[in-house]
Amino acid sequence: MVTLHDVARAAEVSISTVSRALSAPDKVAEATRRRVTAVVQELGYTPNRAASLLRSGRTGSVGLVVPDLENPYFASLAKGVQSRAQEAGMSVLIADSDENPRHEPELLSQLVQQTDGVLLAAPRDLAADFGVMDGTPAILINAEHPDLASVSVDYEEAMVRAVAHLRALGHTRIAYVGGPTRSRSDGQRRAGLKLAGDQYDGLEILDLGAFSPKVEGGEAAADLALGSGATATIAYNDLVAVGLLRILARRGVDVPAQMSVMGCDDTLASQLATPALTTMYVDIRGAGEAAVNMFLELSGRTPGKGRVSDLAEHRTLPVQLVVRDSTAAPRRA
Amino acid sequence: MVTLHDVARAAEVSISTVSRALSAPDKVAEATRRRVTAVVQELGYTPNRAASLLRSGRTGSVGLVVPDLENPYFASLAKGVQSRAQEAGMSVLIADSDENPRHEPELLSQLVQQTDGVLLAAPRDLAADFGVMDGTPAILINAEHPDLASVSVDYEEAMVRAVAHLRALGHTRIAYVGGPTRSRSDGQRRAGLKLAGDQYDGLEILDLGAFSPKVEGGEAAADLALGSGATATIAYNDLVAVGLLRILARRGVDVPAQMSVMGCDDTLASQLATPALTTMYVDIRGAGEAAVNMFLELSGRTPGKGRVSDLAEHRTLPVQLVVRDSTAAPRRA
DNA sequence: ATGAAAGCGCTAACAA
DNA sequence: TTGTTAGCGCTTTCAT
Numbered sequence: 001m002v003t004l005h006d007v008a009r010a011a012e013v014s015i016s017t018v019s020r021a022l023s024a025p026d027k028v029a030e031a032t033r034r035r036v037t038a039v040v041q042e043l044g045y046t047p048n049r050a051a052s053l054l055r056s057g058r059t060g061s062v063g064l065v066v067p068d069l070e071n072p073y074f075a076s077l078a079k080g081v082q083s084r085a086q087e088a089g090m091s092v093l094i095a096d097s098d099e100n101p102r103h104e105p106e107l108l109s110q111l112v113q114q115t116d117g118v119l120l121a122a123p124r125d126l127a128a129d130f131g132v133m134d135g136t137p138a139i140l141i142n143a144e145h146p147d148l149a150s151v152s153v154d155y156e157e158a159m160v161r162a163v164a165h166l167r168a169l170g171h172t173r174i175a176y177v178g179g180p181t182r183s184r185s186d187g188q189r190r191a192g193l194k195l196a197g198d199q200y201d202g203l204e205i206l207d208l209g210a211f212s213p214k215v216e217g218g219e220a221a222a223d224l225a226l227g228s229g230a231t232a233t234i235a236y237n238d239l240v241a242v243g244l245l246r247i248l249a250r251r252g253v254d255v256p257a258q259m260s261v262m263g264c265d266d267t268l269a270s271q272l273a274t275p276a277l278t279t280m281y282v283d284i285r286g287a288g289e290a291a292v293n294m295f296l297e298l299s300g301r302t303p304g305k306g307r308v309s310d311l312a313e314h315r316t317l318p319v320q321l322v323v324r325d326s327t328a329a330p331r332r333a
Numbered sequence: 334m335v336t337l338h339d340v341a342r343a344a345e346v347s348i349s350t351v352s353r354a355l356s357a358p359d360k361v362a363e364a365t366r367r368r369v370t371a372v373v374q375e376l377g378y379t380p381n382r383a384a385s386l387l388r389s390g391r392t393g394s395v396g397l398v399v400p401d402l403e404n405p406y407f408a409s410l411a412k413g414v415q416s417r418a419q420e421a422g423m424s425v426l427i428a429d430s431d432e433n434p435r436h437e438p439e440l441l442s443q444l445v446q447q448t449d450g451v452l453l454a455a456p457r458d459l460a461a462d463f464g465v466m467d468g469t470p471a472i473l474i475n476a477e478h479p480d481l482a483s484v485s486v487d488y489e490e491a492m493v494r495a496v497a498h499l500r501a502l503g504h505t506r507i508a509y510v511g512g513p514t515r516s517r518s519d520g521q522r523r524a525g526l527k528l529a530g531d532q533y534d535g536l537e538i539l540d541l542g543a544f545s546p547k548v549e550g551g552e553a554a555a556d557l558a559l560g561s562g563a564t565a566t567i568a569y570n571d572l573v574a575v576g577l578l579r580i581l582a583r584r585g586v587d588v589p590a591q592m593s594v595m596g597c598d599d600t601l602a603s604q605l606a607t608p609a610l611t612t613m614y615v616d617i618r619g620a621g622e623a624a625v626n627m628f629l630e631l632s633g634r635t636p637g638k639g640r641v642s643d644l645a646e647h648r649t650l651p652v653q654l655v656v657r658d659s660t661a662a663p664r665r666a
Numbered sequence: 667a668t669g670a671a672a673g674c675g676c677t678a679a680c681a682a
Numbered sequence: 683t684t685g686t687t688a689g690c691g692c693t694t695t696c697a698t
Contacts, residue, residue, distance in 0.1 A: 003691060004691065015691090015692080015693095019692070047691085050692090051690070051692040052692055052693070054691080054692075056693070
């Protein structure tokens with residue numbers, strides 16, 4: 001292993017000069033700097049992370065807590081976090097709470113000790129989490145708290161646009177299959193739906209109730225949707241939409257001719273479904289990246305353009321309509 | 334920050350005793366051990382990883398390299414790795430090569446520095462990877478190398494059973510949509526297919542060629558399958574099967590009545606598809622866990638029952654048939 | 667602009 | 683069984 005000492009010896013300077021040449025190039029004479037970097041190249045020196053971290057008191061990693069890594073939504077999020085962190089020279093410790101809110105605090109407290117900060121995706125029990133965070137920088141994803149920075153998808157806008165799309169196709173009775181009641185993002189979606197409903201004349205939004213945010217949820221809601229007289233149904237997310245699709249197919253209902261179906265999130269699921277789902281694209285990977293960026297600013301590692309307000313910045317991510325094969329004009333009666 | 338010194342002082346022992354009490358409890362008197370652990374609890378001491386790394390050369394983490402975290406297959410793998418590692422008190426650093434074999438060596442060399450060992454999932458360019466591994470323990474997943482331990486899914490058996498299922502339904506002409514030519518696991522699948530083909534009289538296996546292991550691949554192969562006169566098609570994996578389903582639906586072909594379709598891997602995709610895919614379940618999570626276990630044995634952290642042959646143990650994981658809605662008896666002509 | 671030197675918190679000889 | 687001690691490779695004052 002090549003160390004600072006080796007480089008220093010070869011370049012005939014002291015180790016502190018080498019250290020400076022690498023981390024604060026402007027504090028070293030041009031000639032010296034060049035000589036040092038040349039030797040570094042030649043010897044193939046790479047700094048020992050452990051040593052520099054020990055010295056500086058940092059760990060060089062961020063923690064990420066997700067409910068379920070197998071859920072395509074969180075897989076994408078993890079991917080975004082991962083890639084941005086890597087760029088910034090940090091590593092990511094991922095903890096999977098297995099959809100169990102009770103695991104969160106425990107996982108969190110583990111992470112807190114091993115990382116410089118934590119990204120919390122869709123936390124279920126913020127209050128409990130708080131206890132163990134103990135001052136560690138934390139960023140919330142799809143959740144908000146007055147004292148914490150956060151990045152969330154604009155689900156309200158997502159619903160407004162979804163309705164606009166269906167309305168443009170000529171639908172006037174639209175059903176909504178909701179997600180978990182306690183979910184903050186379901187609340188946002190409903191707000192968007194209400195907004196859209198008020199905006200158009202003669203448009204009816206039917207609330208089908210709360211369902212599990214999975215395929216099963218959609219399956220449970222399908223007959224309700226059918227019986228509601230709606231010509232289009234918006235699902236809480238893509239998974240739920242897939243469940244709808246499945247039962248509708250079994251009932252012999254042609255999608256989109258007899259019923260239009262929309263998902264949300266544009267996860268892999270929307271592309272896998274048959275017919276492919278019209279859905280709202282939300283940049284999950286971008287959310288992951290944004291969360292890392294916020295963390296970086298918060299902990300002052302980014303030169304920082306003006307530095308964030310204080311601790312608690314809230315960032316909202318835009319959404320976009322993706323039209324595929326599951327929506328069409330309603331059939332003339 | 335609580336350090337060893339703090340604990341030592343409070344417990345009235347030396348720092349080395351504390352260190353030992355934690356990492357080699359049997360080398361410390363029972364009473365002392367209890368006193369120390371009590372103080373550790375009380376003070377909330379957690380070892381400084383950077384320091385112990387620096388000193389011991391170990392990191393307490395494993396690296397995992399996957400081609401794509403968004404692919405449900407690798408997401409599950411990551412989940413398995415994650416959970417077993419957690420149990421063993423280790424953390425996981427995940428690197429995503431973004432399906433680009435050229436990223437691998439770079440990611441790997443980063444990981445090698447930060448981990449005690451590396452798990453390589455479906456590596457594309459083992460030769461290049463080798464250069465940077467430089468003696469770090471490595472476990473291959475779905476790949477093999479004479480000098481490295483590995484765990485792979487038994488894709489040969491998977492195909493044998495898939496064919497048996499279709500055969501039992503009455504199919505006699507079965508098409509196979511292959512994956513990447515260079516893929517080792519595609520070779521295994523073909524071997525299984527051949528085996529099965531030879532085993533039954535009057536059974537024809539048609540090779541449709543090599544396709545991208547994604548939805549697009551299946552879409553590309555669909556018309557070929559249709560034109561081949563086969564009554565059933567086996568796809569390289571679930572994603573490819575979904576692609577088939579999509580085009581078949583567009584062509585008005587009823588699955589499974591007119592064409593049976595099988596996927597492979599039993600990823601989320603097979604459940605999301607319409608109709609739900611009959612597929613071969615392979616315990617991907619188990620593979621991840623097994624890989625961690627092997628690493629643990631290899632690096633001698635598990636008391637080890639007899640210690641692995643040498644460096645290179647190869648473990649094979651079983652498969653299982655999952656029947657859903659995409660297969661049925663062929664229609665009488 | 668450069669060098670000397672003091673540790674960061676911990677592990678692992680080596681002593682006792 | 684326990685304690686003493688010497689660093690691991692680096693950053694960072696403080697001199698020069």
